[in-house]
Amino acid sequence: MQDIRKLLSQIASAEAQLQSTQFLAPCVKGGKVRTRVAGMIYTFTPKPQKFEGWGIFQAVNAQTAMLIEEADLPQIAAYLQNLPTIRLRLAYRLQHQTWLAYPVNEADMRQRFKTIKPVPVHLVTEGIAFEQIIARWNGNSCWFEEIDRRDDPAIAETLQSNLKQLIPVEELQFKGITPEMRSLYDLATQRTEGFAHPQRDEKRLRQALKLGGGELHQFQDRGDYWTVDWTTSDGVRHTSAIAKDDLTVVSSGICLSGRDHDFDLQSLVGVMEDREW
Amino acid sequence: MSIFFHEQLYRSDAVMAKLKEFPVAICGAGALGGNLAENLARAGFGKLKVIERDRIEERNLSTQPYYRSDVGAFKAKILANNLYRAIATKVEVETKELTVANVVQLLKGSQLIVDVFDNSTSRRAVKDYAEQTKTPCLHAGLAADYAEVIWNDVYRVPSDVNDDVCDYSLARNLVMLTVAVTSEAIASFVAIGKQHHYTITLKDLSVQSLNL
Numbered sequence: 109m110q111d112i113r114k115l116l117s118q119i120a121s122a123e124a125q126l127q128s129t130q131f132l133a134p135c136v137k138g139g140k141v142r143t144r145v146a147g148m149i150y151t152f153t154p155k156p157q158k159f160e161g162w163g164i165f166q167a168v169n170a171q172t173a174m175l176i177e178e179a180d181l182p183q184i185a186a187y188l189q190n191l192p193t194i195r196l197r198l199a200y201r202l203q204h205q206t207w208l209a210y211p212v213n214e215a216d217m218r219q220r221f222k223t224i225k226p227v228p229v230h231l232v233t234e235g236i237a238f239e240q241i242i243a244r245w246n247g248n249s250c251w252f253e254e255i256d257r258r259d260d261p262a263i264a265e266t267l268q269s270n271l272k273q274l275i276p277v278e279e280l281q282f283k284g285i286t287p288e289m290r291s292l293y294d295l296a297t298q299r300t301e302g303f304a305h306p307q308r309d310e311k312r313l314r315q316a317l318k319l320g321g322g323e324l325h326q327f328q329d330r331g332d333y334w335t336v337d338w339t340t341s342d343g344v345r346h347t348s349a350i351a352k353d354d355l356t357v358v359s360s361g362i363c364l365s366g367r368d369h370d371f372d373l374q375s376l377v378g379v380m381e382d383r384e385w
Numbered sequence: 386m387s388i389f390f391h392e393q394l395y396r397s398d399a400v401m402a403k404l405k406e407f408p409v410a411i412c413g414a415g416a417l418g419g420n421l422a423e424n425l426a427r428a429g430f431g432k433l434k435v436i437e438r439d440r441i442e443e444r445n446l447s448t449q450p451y452y453r454s455d456v457g458a459f460k461a462k463i464l465a466n467n468l469y470r471a472i473a474t475k476v477e478v479e480t481k482e483l484t485v486a487n488v489v490q491l492l493k494g495s496q497l498i499v500d501v502f503d504n505s506t507s508r509r510a511v512k513d514y515a516e517q518t519k520t521p522c523l524h525a526g527l528a529a530d531y532a533e534v535i536w537n538d539v540y541r542v543p544s545d546v547n548d549d550v551c552d553y554s555l556a557r558n559l560v561m562l563t564v565a566v567t568s569e570a571i572a573s574f575v576a577i578g579k580q581h582h583y584t585i586t587l588k589d590l591s592v593q594s595l596n597l
Contacts, residue, residue, distance in 0.1 A: 181466045182475050234454050254470065255454070 122146035127167045132179055132187055134162050134251055136230050137204040141165055141173055160205055161231060162187075188253055191244035192220065195256060197264075197288070198235050199226065199295040202354045202372055207232045209250075210292040212240060221245065225320050226295055228375050237271075237296060238264040260284070267293055271300060295319070299354075309334075316355055316373040336373065348376060388472050389429045396429075400576045405431040407575045410495035412436050412483060412511055414460040416448040416555065417501035417525050420564040422464055423450050426474045428568065434477040436491055437461040448560050483507045488514045498522040499571065505545040512542055521574065525567045529554050532563040532585040534570055539582065539597045559587040566592055 122145045133141040137160035142151050152173035154165060162179035179187075194217065196209035209229045211217040218224050229243050232252040240259035243250045266282050267289065277294045298312060314324040317338050325337040325345070334352065339345045350356070355373045387393065393401050409430060411418050414437035422435050437460045441451045445460075455463045461478040468474050483491055483502070488510045492498055498520055500511045508524070515522035515537045522537035547553070566583050573579050582595035 181469050185469070236454075 119146050119148065122148075126150065127169075130164050130166045130176055131173075132162065132164055132183055133173075134187075134231055134249075135159055135165075135175075136206065161233075185253075188244045188251060191246050191251070193253070194221070194243050194245055194250070195240060196227065196229060196243050196250075197238055197240050197292050198229070198232070199292055200237060200299045201232075202228055202356055205231050205233065205252075207235070207252075208295065208372065209241065209243070210288060210295060212288060214288055223321075225375065228372055236264065236268075238267040238292065240264070263289070267296075271296055274300075312355070313350070313373065320373065320375065348373070389427075392428050396572070396576070400572075401429050403575050404429040404572065407497065408432040408434070408495050409497045409499060409571070410434045410436065410492055411499045411501065412507065413501040413503065414449075414464050415439070415445065415501070415503060416560045417527065417564060417567070418499075419449045419451070419460060419464055420560060421499065421501060421525075421567055422476065423468065424564055424568045425571065426468045426476065427472060428572065431474060433474070434479070434495065435461045435464060436479045436481070436483050437464075438480055438482040448555060448557050483510060485510050485513075492518075492520070495520065497571065497574065499567070500524040501526075501567075504548045505542050506548070509542045512537060512540060521580070523567065523570060523574070523580075525563055527555065527559060527563060530556065530559060530587040532559060532566075533595075534563065534567050534583040534585070535595070535597075536580045536582060556587055559585070562587065562590075562592070 126143070126145050131143040133143060135141050135154050137158065139154075140151050141154050141163070142149055143165075144150070150167070152165070152167060153171055154163070155168070155172050155174050159175050162184045164176045164179055164183070165173040166176055167173045195212040197212055199208045199210055201207050207229050208226050210226050211224065214224045227250045229241070229250045229252050232241070235241055235252070235255055239261075240256040240263075242253045242256050244253050245251075263284060270280055270282075271293065277290055277297060280290060280293055298315065310324070313334065313336060317324050317336075321341045322338050323341075325339065334350050336348050336350050337345065338348070350373050389401060396404075407430065409425065409432065411422050411425075411433060414422065414435050418435065418437060422433055426433060439460055441449070441455045441458055441460055441463060443453075443456055445451060446453065446456075449460070450467065451460065451463055459478075459480045461480050465476040465478045468476050479491055481487065481491070484507070492511070492514055498511060498515055500508055500522060501524075502508050502511065511522065512524070514520070522540075523534065524537065524540045525534045526532065526543065562585050566585055570581050570583065573581060582597055584593045584595050585591070586593075
């Protein structure tokens, strides 16, 4: 057994070093930044708080880290290259630089990540609806890397054209279409004016939960958000506050380290299911 | 087999080593500067710095190495990102306007300066800095169907009459010819220290060595 005083001394030394060390971190708008020192995770509020992107930060105290400068691509690439890649197609923007995206290959996603679901992708600096991207998964969040240049750009254009013409997903037909593209298109139709349904709100919530593997029980209107009662596939019940405009999480019902807004209702199901109680 | 395999066979290992380590500042990332930076990087230059304050506009796309999705972004940053993605070459960038006030800060450390700016004020600042510091400096400039590649000791800054003109004719092929000639002039200088001047005319597809 190690000397507890020695361990504490090491941690204190590491913490002192923390404030003199710059670290690279992704930062979602309104979110926080993290780094690891001596095996411990430290979470900071970035200053300026409105910053969104990859930054070089330095802690100024236990709660705040100052943005020193925006990171460049080689730095970002060095960070991302250790994370597994996943090919996704962008569905629609959730907020700021966060988009909802769907896997290009469901079988691949199932095999590697044990689940199939739409995922929020953060810091999407370029890209349009239905475009294929390469993202990196860090076990908790998905980070945009680049537009996938191997993709046929006509696919995104065709899907956009169909959406603009309000073609129902059942009638979607073009050379090269895949089941994943249908699922992606269906996701996008839920956000498109002209695809209205009776009791739209309930259906919208129900479908979002269903896509994520959850089930809606009931919801209440709270002005600019809903309070949603729902269960995961294993029957665990949750209550979350969900923003009306884009189904992002206002309050998940559990602590997400102040990053509720990083998630939407669909992805929240996966977070809840993966959580170890 | 390396990224620069064919260039290496052409130039030799010794020359490639020089290209890799020779610090070059490219002043401008438009039609000439953007393509020139790409040319040099893909030819093996490993220490490039690009100075350009402008953002990409749609009309730039016909003569500059940028994409539709890049419109609105800083030319220098997109250029650096593209080269890193393509061949893993890290290009230093400055998205500031080069002026008399900051020219020293921006150009210090460069062993060769390439001036392809689109305005006379910045060209004047570059020329004067190069003279004062005795730094080799190559200027490349375009007219409608004519281009010059001139070293600093005999270069004359053009008048400012065209500085704010946006509507001008420019053939992509003249750009690419000029970029090729400028690139080769630079490579020759780095390899054997020679400074050659050239004129280029598009209509008769001619490149002439200029003895001044």
